Amino acid sequence: MPAIPAEFPAPDAAAKAHSERLAAAIVQTIEAGGGAIPFAEYMRLALYAPGLGYYRAGSEKFGAAGDFVTAPEVSPLFGGVVARQAAEVLEASGGDTILELGAGSGRLALSVLRELAAAGRLPAHYLILEVSGELAERQRALLATEPELAARVEWLERLPENPLNGVILANEVADALPVECFRWDDGDVVRRGVGFGNGRFAWRDLPPTDELRSKVPALASRYGWPGGYASETSPELAPWLGALAGSLARGALLFFDYGLPEREYYHPERHMGTLMCHYRHRAHEDPFLWPGLQDITAWVDFSALAAAGEAAGLDVGGYTTQANFLVEGGVADRLQAVEDDVERMRLSGEIKRLILPSEMGEAFKVLALVRDAPPPSGFSGRDLASRL
Numbered sequence: 476m477p478a479i480p481a482e483f484p485a486p487d488a489a490a491k492a493h494s495e496r497l498a499a500a501i502v503q504t505i506e507a508g509g510g511a512i513p514f515a516e517y518m519r520l521a522l523y524a525p526g527l528g529y530y531r532a533g534s535e536k537f538g539a540a541g542d543f544v545t546a547p548e549v550s551p552l553f554g555g556v557v558a559r560q561a562a563e564v565l566e567a568s569g570g571d572t573i574l575e576l577g578a579g580s581g582r583l584a585l586s587v588l589r590e591l592a593a594a595g596r597l598p599a600h601y602l603i604l605e606v607s608g609e610l611a612e613r614q615r616a617l618l619a620t621e622p623e624l625a626a627r628v629e630w631l632e633r634l635p636e637n638p639l640n641g642v643i644l645a646n647e648v649a650d651a652l653p654v655e656c657f658r659w660d661d662g663d664v665v666r667r668g669v670g671f672g673n674g675r676f677a678w679r680d681l682p683p684t685d686e687l688r689s690k691v692p693a694l695a696s697r698y699g700w701p702g703g704y705a706s707e708t709s710p711e712l713a714p715w716l717g718a719l720a721g722s723l724a725r726g727a728l729l730f731f732d733y734g735l736p737e738r739e740y741y742h743p744e745r746h747m748g749t750l751m752c753h754y755r756h757r758a759h760e761d762p763f764l765w766p767g768l769q770d771i772t773a774w775v776d777f778s779a780l781a782a783a784g785e786a787a788g789l790d791v792g793g794y795t796t797q798a799n800f801l802v803e804g805g806v807a808d809r810l811q812a813v814e815d816d817v818e819r820m821r822l823s824g825e826i827k828r829l830i831l832p833s834e835m836g837e838a839f840k841v842l843a844l845v846r847d848a849p850p851p852s853g854f855s856g857r858d859l860a861s862r863l
Contacts, residue, residue: 484755486768497527497767502671510670511679514762515653515710517669521766522651523606529767530607530651544756545647546731546797546835547583550825554586556804560729560851561587561642562596568726568848570641571599574631576719577648578603581614587644588624597627598641604631638724645719646731649780650772652715654707656750657687661702664691669763676763686710698741706741706748707773713783720787720846727792727851728784728844734775735840736794736862749774777842778863784844792843793854794863798836800853801829 486494501520505512522529546553561573578584584603591597605611611630618625656667658680664687670679683691690708694700719728734740740749752759754769762771781791795803806826813819830836843850854860 483757486765490768491765493527493532494765494767497521497524498676500524500527501669501676501766505669505671511668511681513666513668513681514656517676518653518762518771521762521771522653524767527767529770530610532609532767545579545583546829546839547586547646548580549828549835550822551582551586551589552806552809552822552825553801553829554583555590555809556801556806556853557583557644557729558587558590559594560800560804560853561644562591562594563851564642564727564845564848565596565598568640570639570726572602572639572641573598573600573644574602574604574635574639574641574722575644575646576604577610577645577651578605578614579610579646581617583644583646584614584628585618585621585624588618588627589621592624597624599627600639600641601628602631602635602639603628604634606632634718634722638722640725642726643719643723643728644731645728648732649709649712649715649730649775650732650734651770652709652711654709654750654773655684655687656705656707656748657683657691659691659695659700659702659704662692664688667705676766684710694741698738699743700741701743701746704743704746706745707750709773709776709779712776712779713786716780716783716844717787720784720789720844723789723846725847726845727848728789729851730775730777730780730842730844731797731839732775733838733840734777734780736859737776737778738862740774740776740778775840777840780842781844781860781863789844789846791860791863792845792848792850793858794840794842794860795854795857796837796859797839797841798830798832799857800841801826801836803856804851804853806830 523531525531575584618628658665658667664683666681666683666687668679668681669676750773752762752769752771810819810822828834
């Protein structure tokens, strides 16, 4: 296993044993694959191996006790804006359903439902598609604290068979799709894989797929990459988006994630790619550290996401920063009604964390893909769709 950074808190004995079981399962897959597997396969196992992967096991992931914090964990004001924007789409599309993908701790669902209930605009159905049984139980426990809201919620194991009219929410979901890692070496494409030796995982070079042979040289020519340029691409993004589009009869898909349009994602200066790991609120670049105990992500190529949507028959309704989306959506409106100075300061601090460029405001983007419905008003102030 890799050397442990001195500043990282070590896992306890049970967590370490869990990681070792997952590592052994990955090693078996590597051996069955002839000594190396594509990084995308390693990432899929590390995150989603049944009973062992990061999103399939029982460790705390979100909030102060976990590995990272998402916008719904920062403040319910985020969910309040999402709720009001979703209500616009529901009204315009005649929809009655919200589907949330990968609902995490359940805090976004709770915030959205609370806001809609206060406005008298609760949808008939709030669906949650969750691949993690452990996370689904945590979501049920949180929502059970408000039974009237929980009665609207249904958990799914797969996308609904009948396309819905309404809104599909994906907050920090696309970044967890397994990615292919590659390197551009003086005109040649190298597919980066994973092997195991001397008691640790390590990078291994593999022959490129046909998709990489086609895509990477075109990107290298377009953006003038230097030799040794490394990055990622998401082969699962287009089929995933196609399946989501097939589940939407009318309404909008709203994606919230950290990412960039293609020209910035593959800029020559971004020569080390965007792969990032999160362990106990420490961001680092070693995907082989404690498999199953850390998150592994890559930034989202929003140009590719938009193109996949258009190929699936959707329209780009808007693309902007999280800061602009929240400001245009009225994230600060609640402050006007707060008289207590301490409460006002607390909410102001939460808003700053959500919208400041040095926090989440600029790195996180919002994309709307729509079908037979107008985009919500959160894109009206600074729509950056022309950059996609």
